[in-house]
Amino acid sequence: MAFPVVNGSSCFTVFGATRDLINQAINFYTNVLGLSLHSETDNGVYLSNQDNILTVKLVLSKKGLTEDQIQAKKASFLEQLNIHDWRTKESSLVIKSSNLNQLIGTLQAFNQPIQINPNELFPNEVYTLDPLGTVVGFNSGGNPMTVVPPVEKMSSMVADSVMMSASNSHFSKQDEGVKTRRNIAVMTSGGDAPGMNANVRAVVRAAIFRGCKAFAIMEGYEGLVRGGPEYIKEMTWHSVRGFLSEGGTNIGTARCKDFRERAGRLKGCKHLIEAGIDALIVCGGDGSLTGADLFRAEWPSLIKELRDTNQITAEQHETYKHLNICGTVGSIDNDMATTDATIGAYSSLDRICKAIDYIDATANSHSRAFVVEVMGRHCGWLALMAGIATSADYILIPEKPSSSRGWQDQMCSIVGKHRAEGKRKTIVIVAEGAITSDLEHISANQVKDVLVERLGLDTRVTTLGHVQRGGTAVAYDRIIATMQGVEAVKAVLEVTPDTPSPLIAIDENKIVRKPLVDAVKITKSVAAAIESKDFEKAMSLRDSEFLEHLANFMAMNSANHNEPTLPKEKRKRIAIINIGAPAGGMNSAVYSFATYCMSRGHTPYAIHNGFAGLSRHESVRSMDWLEVEGWNSVGGSEIGTNRQTPEETDIGMIAHYFEKYQFDGLVIVGGFEGFVSLDQLEKARAMYPAFRIPMVLIPATISNNVPGTEYSLGADTCLNSLMAYCDVVKQSAAATRDRTFVIEVQGGNSGYIATYASLISGAQASYVPEEGIALDQLEMDIKSLKESFAVDRGLAKSGKLILKSTNASKVLTTQVLADIMKEESNGEFDTKTAIPGHVQQGGLPSPIDRTRAARFAIKAVQFVEESSDVLYDYKYAMDFPDDKKLTATAAVLGIKSSKMRFKSIRQLYDFETEIGKRMPKKIHWAKTRDVADQLVGRSRITRAPA
């Protein structure tokens, strides 16, 4: 029999207990909880309740099995059940009951120590421990409860259950002297950064979800130094409501002088211990995390001093002897080593790009030059990325200084050539920390003077200042802040005194833990290298992505005025085409492709209006620098895009034109139709030699459903416009009180957009095509909505959203869903629908899509260069062998986990794609769905495999 699975567990198994305990447990489950015997086998005893919601499997320890083997068995059982989420190691049970009071009465009659209302999110819960130490929860609404699991060893679990009392709200224990982490504090420090609030929200809710208490240290290290309940405050589930969409940091931040001194840190140490904090999560920049690392290193001597001076007891000394600390990097500067991005950096980049997009218009009108100063005290990441995203003429950054005359000559030469080509405007971006190779500061005004004096340009300076730190976080920052907050809680609960303090980082698309101490060390050595004028070393210590972006910027910027970098015989004729629906970043990809090709000496061709345009109108044009200039910042598709594949138009004519223009390579920018087109062209190579050229797909679709990649261009732009839409709708719902909006989300058969939009807008539920809308799930969601409206009564900011992918259900349309919810709410809340439609394609491309497009496009051109030789001998051969090496020259460029890579279309199409569904076979965002649900307290029913 397949049981519905509540949050991934339909069945709970306990291994390794003695027969006596098993008998006690059976007694408890049958007599106290009213479960009945379901079956008994050699392997164990199965119990179930009437609703078949839950099975409890009690297994006697096998003779001769060691504790390790038992644990391994348990782990493998959990694995079989496909339980990969937070509950993997948490043996809490949820038992559905329609009459909570009756249950409470029964428990009390049996003298069971019960905890009522342990969780403010679900006030109707109670929980208790069974004789095996398993936490058993009851919930009138069928929602899962949130408690810390019983600890690893069976014997001590039982001891714990005896010790448990109704006043003890946490299931934790002393384990060989190491206090189980249960009071988790979070603080924000250094300059505020958009996304810090999302990080705090995630830490607080993930901590509460896991049965811990959550605290906020107000005002950064200042709050730690001052201490007391005013600065170290317990946070509730509701205290972080609305945080996702708010800029800055609601728990305050500071630059604290005292913490730089040992005396300040000593106070901080004392205050943490006084407040009973077991773990500290610091969200801040390089400075804050340097401070955190120092605090960690000094901790043993700090607590020793506190004990020796009788400021803490010997017992406190013993309990808090290890500082459990974790960093999540929050800073707009993106200057922390070992992570690709810091929380806030892309929001700041968004503000900068918007400002430069505005400046562009006025600069163009007057044919002026603008010098734009951006933040980044010691780091040029913002200036560099803004330079790429807005195709600025020149950038000045601290990492790559030239001599005090060098930068002036170079800048004037480039700007002069751009002007000579006919460009009407000039944008120079100066990082706040820009320096010469003699470490002299270069100011925006100095840059302006040079442009005026040497080129006679009418020049203005715009210093963006703190505008760059303001406003709400972009989608990416909300995503990483949330996922990193959750990971940070997991990390502090998992670390042991022997594991190094972690920093939560991101590598491409993967959230990872890195040793804090290493990150701080490398970051410090970058600063030291700059100080000692060893710029090469400083660059080599920067992340490889930074170096790649810088090389790309320089190459694209030299497109029309430097001697191409390739010798004549290596130069090629490469075509680019857009296929499918418009996606943010398509134009940026075409711009980057064209300018990079020019810098290398290739001739870039644009095929206009897709394959239909080519086969019907020979729509091929070679690309001109001035024509593409500015396309980086434009939405839609300048060269035109449509969904027709080569076979749907005329593949023979397409081959004819490929032959006529002697293309040496093809870059397709598109979504699933682009993917299918690439497959068709690759298969047609046997028939048409014109296609025996390297061909590469740059995934670009808001649905993000292209096999072979976890990211497609346009998805970020889409998420940002959807997020802005959801924020507005949520605000309206909150103001109206007691209203739920059902929002219909695009994405074809992919639930990616709906899932991520729900994560970043704090939607109560999302329905996606991969899961459909099951009636029992809907019933549960409506119940949960009712519960949460009841809890929220009188609180502000309680607007509720439900996101529904258009294809989640054919029958339960958005309107029907809203109507059912309204009907079932018994007048307790009202519902409305909202359909953003094609607004989701976004207006201007987001900076992420612009800069990723540049990376993708340049990698694609490099792929054409590198793969050409493989095909050389076969270009006009009678037979075109079916050889892996040859098929690999038609590939999808994608991001997979922490790597960017090319994967053969043949492999992807034949083995990794559900063609009928237009989807990859595996989705990579299941964990994100779980987190989105868990942070709003939603239980999701998934079906166990038959």
Ligand SMILES: Nc1ncnc2c1ncn2[C@@H]1O[C@H](COP(=O)(O)OP(=O)(O)OP(=O)(O)O)[C@@H](O)[C@H]1O
């Ligand atoms: N070396 C250090 N030792 C102890 N504490 C430090 C150290 N460096 C920084 N801190 C603490 O961290 C706080 C914030 O550091 P800083 O002002 O450098 O900002 P940040 O965290 O780098 O963020 P951002 O650069 O994004 O504004 C400092 O005010 C100080 O309290």
Ligand SMILES: O=P(O)(O)OC[C@H]1O[C@](O)(CO)[C@@H](O)[C@@H]1O
């Ligand atoms: O807001 P403050 O304290 O003046 O700090 C400005 C500095 O903070 C940062 O914005 C980082 O948060 C730097 O780029 C900038 O130099």
Ligand SMILES: [Mg+2]
């Ligand atoms: Mg800093």
